[in-house]
Amino acid sequence: MTARLGTVGAGAGAAAATYVVDHALPDADLTVFEKSRGVCGRAAARRRNGLVYEYGANYLTDDDDRVNNLVTEEFDDGLVEVNGPIWTFDAAGTVAEGRDSDKRRWTYADGITRLAKHLFGATGATVERTTRIVDVHHDGGWRLTDANESTHGPFDALLLNPPAPQTAALLDETGIEAVDQLGNAAAAVDYRTVWTAVLGYDFEIDVPYYALVNADKEHAVGWxxxxxxxxxxxxxxxxxxxxxxxxxxxxxxxxxxxxxxIAVLAQHAAEIVGDERLTDPDWTDHQGWRYALPEAGVRADAVRAAAQKDVYVTGDWVAGEARLHAAVRNGLGTGDAVAAALRGR
Known part of the structure; x- marks a missing residue:
C-alpha cells in the first residue's frame, strides 16, 4: 500500500524534508499545499527589470556539513557566493569593521528561492500552490481542509512548515491530544517582527562591505x-x-x-552608509514579516509526542535557530524521521 504524506507549506524545511522522503521512498505519494504562488517561504526573492533581490532571508550560511554538501554537490546549478564582509554599526550609526567569520554565504543567481525549486524539482511531489489549509483533523487518517472548504486526504502522516503561530492555529482541536499539545507548544513560541524596505538606485556606491548589522541592537535599523x-x-x-x-x-x-x-528607512540608510544620495531612491519595494524570526525553539517533547501520532513539524522555529541553514538542516532530519515512520508501515 502506497504511503501518503500531506505537507502544509512549501518553505525551505518542507522542501528539504520532501526531498529526503522522496528519495527514501520513491513510491510514496507526496502532496504539498502552499498558500502562495511561490516556494521557499521567508527565503524570498523578487525580480524587477533584469535584477533580482532577496527581501527575506539574505543568504544560506556555510554552517552545516549536510546542508553544504546538498547545495555544493547536488544543487550547485546557479549557486553563487556573496562577495564582501559584514561590518557593524552602533546606536549612533557609526560604522566599524566587523569581526567577520570565514564561513561562506551562498545564494543563487536567480534568487534564493531556487533552493526550494531545486529540491522540489528533484522529487515526484505534487505542489498545490494558492491552496491555503485552514483545518487539520483526524478521521480514519489525517485530513486537511482548505479555504475553499475542499478536503484532502486521508494521509498516513502530516508535515507542517508554516511559522509557529500559524501552525498552532491549525493544530487546534484535531481530535488527537498529543497533536493538540504540539499546537499549544507552537503558540508559545515568540517571534520578532521585521519590516523591510528595498531601495533601488541608478548609481553604484563605493563601500568595502557587503552588509552592515546593528551590533548593539539599539538602532531603528537592524540590517x-x-x-x-x-x-x-x-x-x-x-x-x-x-x-x-x-x-x-x-x-x-x-x-x-x-x-x-520607506522614507524613514532610506534616511537612516543614507546616514549610516554616509551617502546623502540614498535618501532619494529611484524605485522602492517593501515587505512586512510579522513572524520573521523565532526567539527560541518549540518544546522538543511536544514535537516527539506528536510524531508518535504521525504529525511532524519543521522549520527554523523547530530548529531553535532563526537562520535559513538551520531550517534546511531541520528539514533534512525531519525527512529522515518521516521516511523511517512511513517505511515502517
Missing part, C-alpha cells in the same frame, strides 16, 4: 545589505539596498503607510 554583492542579481552601475528595520521599530510601525516607512 543593510547590498544585493549587488550577489553575482547575477544587480546590473553594473546600480545599487539595491535591503534595509531591515529593528523588531521594535517594525512592530510599532508595521501598519503605518509604506511610503512613510
Amino acid at each position: 543593510i545589505g547590498r544585493e549587488e554583492c550577489k553575482p547575477g542579481h544587480v546590473p553594473d552601475g546600480e545599487t539595491v539596498l535591503v534595509v531591515q528595520a529593528s523588531p521594535d521599530w517594525s512592530t510599532e510601525r508595521y501598519d503605518d503607510p509604506p511610503e512613510q516607512n
Whole structure:
C-alpha cells in the first residue's frame, strides 16, 4: 500500500524534508499545499527589470556539513557566493569593521528561492500552490481542509512548515491530544517582527562591505545589505539596498503607510552608509514579516509526542535557530524521521 504524506507549506524545511522522503521512498505519494504562488517561504526573492533581490532571508550560511554538501554537490546549478564582509554599526550609526567569520554565504543567481525549486524539482511531489489549509483533523487518517472548504486526504502522516503561530492555529482541536499539545507548544513560541524596505538606485556606491548589522541592537535599523554583492542579481552601475528595520521599530510601525516607512528607512540608510544620495531612491519595494524570526525553539517533547501520532513539524522555529541553514538542516532530519515512520508501515 502506497504511503501518503500531506505537507502544509512549501518553505525551505518542507522542501528539504520532501526531498529526503522522496528519495527514501520513491513510491510514496507526496502532496504539498502552499498558500502562495511561490516556494521557499521567508527565503524570498523578487525580480524587477533584469535584477533580482532577496527581501527575506539574505543568504544560506556555510554552517552545516549536510546542508553544504546538498547545495555544493547536488544543487550547485546557479549557486553563487556573496562577495564582501559584514561590518557593524552602533546606536549612533557609526560604522566599524566587523569581526567577520570565514564561513561562506551562498545564494543563487536567480534568487534564493531556487533552493526550494531545486529540491522540489528533484522529487515526484505534487505542489498545490494558492491552496491555503485552514483545518487539520483526524478521521480514519489525517485530513486537511482548505479555504475553499475542499478536503484532502486521508494521509498516513502530516508535515507542517508554516511559522509557529500559524501552525498552532491549525493544530487546534484535531481530535488527537498529543497533536493538540504540539499546537499549544507552537503558540508559545515568540517571534520578532521585521519590516523591510528595498531601495533601488541608478548609481553604484563605493563601500568595502557587503552588509552592515546593528551590533548593539539599539538602532531603528537592524540590517543593510547590498544585493549587488550577489553575482547575477544587480546590473553594473546600480545599487539595491535591503534595509531591515529593528523588531521594535517594525512592530510599532508595521501598519503605518509604506511610503512613510520607506522614507524613514532610506534616511537612516543614507546616514549610516554616509551617502546623502540614498535618501532619494529611484524605485522602492517593501515587505512586512510579522513572524520573521523565532526567539527560541518549540518544546522538543511536544514535537516527539506528536510524531508518535504521525504529525511532524519543521522549520527554523523547530530548529531553535532563526537562520535559513538551520531550517534546511531541520528539514533534512525531519525527512529522515518521516521516511523511517512511513517505511515502517
